[in-house]
Amino acid sequence: MDNNYFVDSDKLSEAALKRKHELENCPEKRTDHMEYMEGMERINPEIREKVISQMNECDFSLYTARDVNAALNHDNCTVDDFKALLSPAAAPFLEKMARKASRETEKHFGNTVYLFTPVYIANYCENYCVYCGFNCYNDIRRMRLSMEQIEHEMKVISDSGIEEILILTGESRAKSSLEYIGEACRLAGKYFRMVGVEIYPVNTDEYRYLHECGVDYVTVFQETYDSDRYEQLHLMGHKRVFPYRFEAQERALMGGMRGVAFSALLGLSDFRKDALATGLHAYYLQRKYPHAEISLSCPRLRPIINNGEIDPLDVHEKQLCQILCAYRLFLPFAGITVSSRESESFRNGIVKIAATKVSAGVSTGVGDHESKYSGKKNSEAEGDEQFEINDGRSLDKMYKDMSDEGLQPVLNDYLYV
Amino acid sequence: MENNDKLILGGHEFNSRFILGSGKYSLKLIEAAVKYAGAEMITLAVRRTNSKENENILDYIPKGVTLLPNTSGARNADEAVRIARLARELGCGDFVKIEIMRDSKYLLPDNQETVRATEILAKEGFIVMPYMYPDLNTARDLVNAGAASVMPLASPIGSNKGLATKDFIQILIDEIELPIIVDAGIGRPSQACEAMEMGAAAVMSNTALATAGDIPVMAEAFRQAVEAGRKAYLAGPGRVISRGASASDPLTGFLHD
Numbered sequence: 010m011d012n013n014y015f016v017d018s019d020k021l022s023e024a025a026l027k028r029k030h031e032l033e034n035c036p037e038k039r040t041d042h043m044e045y046m047e048g049m050e051r052i053n054p055e056i057r058e059k060v061i062s063q064m065n066e067c068d069f070s071l072y073t074a075r076d077v078n079a080a081l082n083h084d085n086c087t088v089d090d091f092k093a094l095l096s097p098a099a100a101p102f103l104e105k106m107a108r109k110a111s112r113e114t115e116k117h118f119g120n121t122v123y124l125f126t127p128v129y130i131a132n133y134c135e136n137y138c139v140y141c142g143f144n145c146y147n148d149i150r151r152m153r154l155s156m157e158q159i160e161h162e163m164k165v166i167s168d169s170g171i172e173e174i175l176i177l178t179g180e181s182r183a184k185s186s187l188e189y190i191g192e193a194c195r196l197a198g199k200y201f202r203m204v205g206v207e208i209y210p211v212n213t214d215e216y217r218y219l220h221e222c223g224v225d226y227v228t229v230f231q232e233t234y235d236s237d238r239y240e241q242l243h244l245m246g247h248k249r250v251f252p253y254r255f256e257a258q259e260r261a262l263m264g265g266m267r268g269v270a271f272s273a274l275l276g277l278s279d280f281r282k283d284a285l286a287t288g289l290h291a292y293y294l295q296r297k298y299p300h301a302e303i304s305l306s307c308p309r310l311r312p313i314i315n316n317g318e319i320d321p322l323d324v325h326e327k328q329l330c331q332i333l334c335a336y337r338l339f340l341p342f343a344g345i346t347v348s349s350r351e352s353e354s355f356r357n358g359i360v361k362i363a364a365t366k367v368s369a370g371v372s373t374g375v376g377d378h379e380s381k382y383s384g385k386k387n388s389e390a391e392g393d394e395q396f397e398i399n400d401g402r403s404l405d406k407m408y409k410d411m412s413d414e415g416l417q418p419v420l421n422d423y424l425y426v
Numbered sequence: 427m428e429n430n431d432k433l434i435l436g437g438h439e440f441n442s443r444f445i446l447g448s449g450k451y452s453l454k455l456i457e458a459a460v461k462y463a464g465a466e467m468i469t470l471a472v473r474r475t476n477s478k479e480n481e482n483i484l485d486y487i488p489k490g491v492t493l494l495p496n497t498s499g500a501r502n503a504d505e506a507v508r509i510a511r512l513a514r515e516l517g518c519g520d521f522v523k524i525e526i527m528r529d530s531k532y533l534l535p536d537n538q539e540t541v542r543a544t545e546i547l548a549k550e551g552f553i554v555m556p557y558m559y560p561d562l563n564t565a566r567d568l569v570n571a572g573a574a575s576v577m578p579l580a581s582p583i584g585s586n587k588g589l590a591t592k593d594f595i596q597i598l599i600d601e602i603e604l605p606i607i608v609d610a611g612i613g614r615p616s617q618a619c620e621a622m623e624m625g626a627a628a629v630m631s632n633t634a635l636a637t638a639g640d641i642p643v644m645a646e647a648f649r650q651a652v653e654a655g656r657k658a659y660l661a662g663p664g665r666v667i668s669r670g671a672s673a674s675d676p677l678t679g680f681l682h683d
Contacts, residue, residue, distance in 0.1 A: 116584050119636050120452075172478055202476055267501075300501050300528040342531050417452050424473040424512075426505040 012276075012310070012319045014139035014242075018148035029146050032137060032244040042240040042249045049253045050212040050260060056293045057255045063088070064234055064286040072096035081105055086338045091288055094335035095281045103327060106334035110363045113341040122416045123344075123366040124407060125173035127207070128162055129375045130154045130193050132392040133184035136246030138232070140277065142313030142395045143179040145246070149314050152375040152392030153184055159193050165378045167200040169370055169404045172420040174201040175228065179395075180209035180248055187215050191222040198223040202421040205270075209247065210257035216264025225425060227261035228270035229254065230306070233278040234286030242277060258294055268302030269294070270346070275329065276310035276321030284332045288339050295340075304344030304366070305336050311350050311396040326355055330362070337363040349398040356400055357414055369407035371398050431660065433605060433628055436521070436553030436574040438492065442466040443622065444652045445607065447632030448474070448496055453486055455636050460488050462645035467492045469523055469630070472513045473499045494555065496523040503542035510547050522547060523577070524556040533583045537564040541571050548572025557609055560594035565602050576602055577630065579610035580621065584633045586613025589620060599625040615644075615651030622655025 015033055017026060031038045045051055072093045080090035081102065093099060094106060131153035134143040142149060154162065166174065174197050178185040190208055197204045205226035206219060216227065233239050236251045243249045258269035271291045273283035284307075291303045307329060309321035329351075336345060347356050347364040349371040356367050372381045375392025379385060382403070402410065411418045433440040446459040448469035459465040468487060472495050487493055495513035500506035503526065510522040524547070526539045540556045541564060548554050553574045558564055560578035568576050578598055581590035588611060589595065599606045605627030612618050612631040621629050629652060638644035 115637055116586070116633070119633070170478075202478075295531060300530060302530050342533075419474075419477075421477040422471070422474050424476045424499055424509060426500065426508050 010322060012140065012322070014316070014319070016147070016316050018146065018315065020148050021146060025146070029137070033139075036240075039240070039244055040249060042243065042251050043236065044250065045253055046247055046250055048212075049247075049250060052213075052256050052259060052263070054252065054256070056259065056290070056297065057252060059293055060255075060286050060289045061234065061236070063289055064282050067092055067282065067285055069096040069281050072098045074098055074101070077102050080338075081109060086341075088289070088292075088339075091335060091339040092285060094338060095284055095332065097281075099331060099335070100327070103331055103334070106331065106338070107362045110334040110337040111361060113337050114363055114365065117342050118365050120416050121365070121419045121422075122360050122411050123173070123419050123422065124171070124369050124404065124411070125175060125203075125205075125366060126166055126171045126368055126370045126404070127175040127177050127373070128166060128378070129177045129179075129373060129392070129395065130159050130162075130190075131181070131185040132179040132375050132395065133181040134179035134246075135181045135183065136248040137244045138246075138248060139242050139244065140274070140310060140313070140319060142315075142393065147313070147315055149393035150390065152390060153189075154376050156192060156196065158376055158389070160196055162376060162378050163197060163200040165382060166370065169382060170408075170420065171370060171404055172201055173203040173205070173423070175205045175207055175226075175368075176224075177207045177395075178209070180246070182209060182247075187211060187218065191219055194219060194222040194224050198425075203423040203425075210254050210260070213260045213263045216261045216266060218264075220265040223425060225267040225423070226270065226302075227258065227266050227268075228272075228306070229257040229261075230272040230274060230308070231255060231287070231290070232274045234273060234283050234290070235278045238278040255290075258290070259298075262294070262298045262301050267300075268304065268344075270304045270306060270344075272306035272308060274308050274310060275324040275332070280324045280328060280332070284335065288336055291340060291343060302344070303340070303342075304346060305340070306346045306348065307333055307336070308348055308350050311399070313396050314393050317397075329355075330359065333359060333363040349400040349402075350396065351399055353400045353402060353410075357410060360411065360416060361414060367407065367411075369402055369404040371401065373398060431656070435555070435605060438553070440466045440492070440628075442649075442652075443628040443656055444618075444648055445469065445494065445628055445630040446635070447609065447630045448498070452636070454641060455632075456486060456488075458641045458645040459635060460491055462642045463635070463649045465491070467494050467521075469494045469496050469632070470518065471496055471498045472509050472516070472518070475516060492521060493518045494521045494523050495519075496525050496557075497543070498525045498527075500524075500526045500543075501528045502526060502536070503539040503546065506539070506543040507546050510543075510552060511550075514552070520551060521553045521555065524554060535559055535579065537561060540564070541567045544568055544573050545571040555607070560591045560598055562594075562597050562601060565598050569602060569604055573604060575605040575607050575627065577607045577609040580608050580617070581611030583610040585611050586634055586637075587611050588613055588617035592620075592624070595621070595626070596624055615647040618648055619651040619655035619658075622652055623658045625659050626655075628652075 076093035207228040346366040373394040377391040380387040448471045495518040497506040497509040581587035608621040609630040
């Protein structure tokens with residue numbers, strides 16, 4: 010069973026449609042996804058090779074209840090324990106895992122939960138990633154905010170009380186240049202205490218430039234660590250280059266960033282292998298760069314505009330919870346973010362087990378915070394969403410709900426030095 | 427005896443030898459630490475004050491309590507110095523606890539950078555309380571750098587594992603003239619008591635209180651434990667009856683002239 014990802018818009022020209030079908034149906038028409046494109050920096054591939062080979066060698070069916078029990082009894086979770094906790098054999102141990110994960114979370118983070126919001130400043134994209142609402146063949150309203158519009162968005166968000174912002178764009182260097190993003194980040198520094206980016210991967214010197222613009226955190230989702238599957242889902246554009254994307258976090262750290270975030274998009278491939286690789290990617294990078302603050306996300310596939318059928322397949326809430334508990338036990342010091350892709354009830358529960366950060370007041374559209382926050386109709390155009398969110402709680406509501414759960418919501422615990 | 431037994435840090439006198447750490451912060455915790463644990467000094471992470479929501483966090487600190495801003499988030503001496511200066515600008519006073527970590531997994535302090543930051547900040551008139559991994563050479567360097575106390579860790583921060591570095595802390599207590607304040611890893615009142623019995627000048631704890639079922643009751647237990655340990659230390663160590671007791675016939679009884 011797989012999602013049906015291919016949707017043809019009637020607005021595409023004949024030539025575009027032909028190209029789209031070629032990419033979809035003829036693998037030989039696609040570029041080599043393991044080849045770096047011109048201008049893409051190459052760094053030591055050691056971590057990538059280690060993660061991928063360990064992921065490929067792992068056979069989850071070999072783990073038994075005995076291995077899971079042993080993992081739960083260890084003070085420190087080894088790589089092998091992590092595999093056991095991700096295996097099907099761990100499913101009956103979910104409650105035990107959750108209890109242990111909860112203790113670890115409390116030990117490292119107390120009862121705090123961090124709140125933030127993403128802001129999309131542009132949704133132009135040059136890639137054809139078949140599951141994504143922003144993909145270049147999808148017929149959506151495209152938009153790139155001007156600096157004035159960005160400032161307005163930020164003011165609206167800042168007035169709601171948010172202090173940590175994650176700036177996102179679609180992946181188009183042509184439409185959203187690095188300088189454009191850098192300027193937006195400088196602007197964000199006026200309104201927020203902490204600025205992160207989730208944009209197309211760039212080279213080390215470009216990360217350094219963004220750092221100088223006030224950014225300290227970089228999020229890059231690998232989507233899937235199975236490179237063959239990756240090739241089938243990312244049919245065109247720079248995002249198609251698997252190794253360059255994989256090495257983005259390391260380049261970000263080399264460029265002076267304080268922290269990096271990792272994730273697979275669950276539902277694209279074998280979720281256990283993807284979760285294993287995500288954890289190992291973070292683990293080995295932190296070993297190489299011990300000062301790096303690492304965090305993990307765990308998005309599951311969501312419906313997009315023009316394809317409401319996309320779902321995360323076999324990754325149900327129980328599986329997601331198992332993954333998050335395994336992450337927590339393997340990397341007890343790592344931040345774990347659970348986004349508005351998940352439901353209110355799931356997020357209320359998971360913050361007491363493993364998650365340390367949740368988003369609030371979320372829109373994945375462009376330039377629509379004012380209309381979404383106040384209901385006031387926007388006189389200007391708005392860009393369409395990347396995916397449908399599931400939990401639309403405002404910051405105030407989230408703050409209250411987290412407090413009611415006995416947690417301490419924190420809006421900022423960071424200083425740019 | 428007790429009334430004259432003050433903890434003196436940078437010329438300031440304190441009656442309490444329990445300091446509240448900053449790891450897991452909440453108003454409830456601050457209240458309990460002051461009211462029930464008797465804390466007169468409270469650590470404050472400068473980065474946590476960098477919040478619009480908490481602009482008035484300084485107002486939450488009860489009168490008469492001394493603020494100890496820390497430099498958590500600093501990865502080297504330069505960053506620690508910048509954070510300390512910011513704390514002073516924010517009106518947090520002259521005390522500063524130096525925390526420098528370049529390890530996000532264990533959050534172990536970087537002794538070398540800590541000495542460097544101590545030297546810079548002490549010259550700028552700060553009352554510097556450096557958090558460190560218990561190493562005698564570093565402690566001596568910190569004394570020379572102008573520290574007001576030395577704060578060795580008992581075990582990894584937040585671990586509640588107690589005095590894992592006991593023998594090394596004892597060496598610091600025996601050899602260093604400055605107050606030795608045991609920080610990080612103290613998970614139970616009994617561990618706090620033991621540190622005080624050993625001769626520590628004070629203990630700092632946060633997680634143990636923050637994660638207790640009943641915070642005020644645990645805070646009170648810490649106050650009593652710290653006081654008991656201090657009294658035991660001041661009373662002078664008695665004969666420790668170990669297994670087999672001590673011989674009643676002196677081994678040197680045969681010596682006649």
